[in-house]
Amino acid sequence: MKIWDLRTFGMLRVESGHALPVETVAISSDSRLIASGSDDRTIKLWDLHTLKQLNTIAAHSAYVSNVAISPDMQTLVSTGGGDDNTIKLIDLQTKKTRYTLQGHKTPVDAIAITPDSKKLVTGSFGQLVSRNRAISTLKLWNLQTGKLVHEFSDNFSSVKSLTISPDGKILVCGNDDGTIKLWSLDTLKLLGTFEDGSSSVLRVAISPDGKLLASSNEDSIIHIWQFN
Structure with a gap:
């Protein structure tokens, strides 16, 4: 995982905490936290200012395909790839999985959280x-309860x-x-x-x-x- 300065376009640092390739990264709304998901099946949390590793979360049975941090900094969302079609809602305070969502029958390739x-x-x-x-x-989905709210039945394509x-x-x-x-x-x-x-x-x-x-x-x- 590489950190870049957008003002100078220079690389600040390279981090290699994962054992296998990094699939996805997300930055928190307060610009203080990085979440990274890897083929090694773990999510790592990093301090963006010190670039120190804070936590390692093992949430999926296959590689981690997506991570996102809610704007209110309360929830980390992750998805599994391969034969793991689950979505995890992880409490950012306790680092524990709050809900496991299992509505998709195929791997989840994209996620988005409302403002x-x-x-x-x-x-x-x-x-x-x-x-x-x-x-x-x-x-x-309802991000607070983990309940399915609606399926957009007209969207069939991947x-x-x-x-x-x-x-x-x-x-x-x-x-x-x-x-x-x-x-x-x-x-x-x-x-x-x-x-x-x-x-x-x-x-x-x-x-x-x-x-x-x-x-x-x-x-x-x-x-x-x-x-x-």
Whole structure:
């Protein structure tokens, strides 16, 4: 794991606390904590200022595919890869798993937390049940209780990336089929679809003012969309 200074573009330090490759990292809203997830099946917490390792959490039976820290600094969310389709809600104070979510039948590839730290969105790989029916790949959870709130049944394609607007009202979902779907987190209805006809949407990001959406594709193209 490498730490960089965004002002000078210089590398500050290299950390090698994991035994196997690091799959995912997240920084807390107060810029003091780093969470890293690895193929060694552990999550490590680091002090961003001293770069000292604080804790090691063994939460999954396979590699750790995603980590995220809630904006209120109360919950660490992690997902397992391989044959571990679980989502863990870990209390950041006790470092203990508060809830294990098991709604997905395939590995979870993307997660996003609303700015108010009340909701969690998860997206998984697509899977056909029959010729005309597929598993819903997009789910909404209550982050406080761990309860499933809603399944977006119209989203069948594998979810590659998720982000939520700064006001917490719109969910943006980048899919493997090249579509970007916009969902209302108030009404849970589809607001629109961006489709450029290109390859899988690997990442999506919204500007802090909520007006522009950037997406990156497997064909090496970055698209900028008028979002609001």
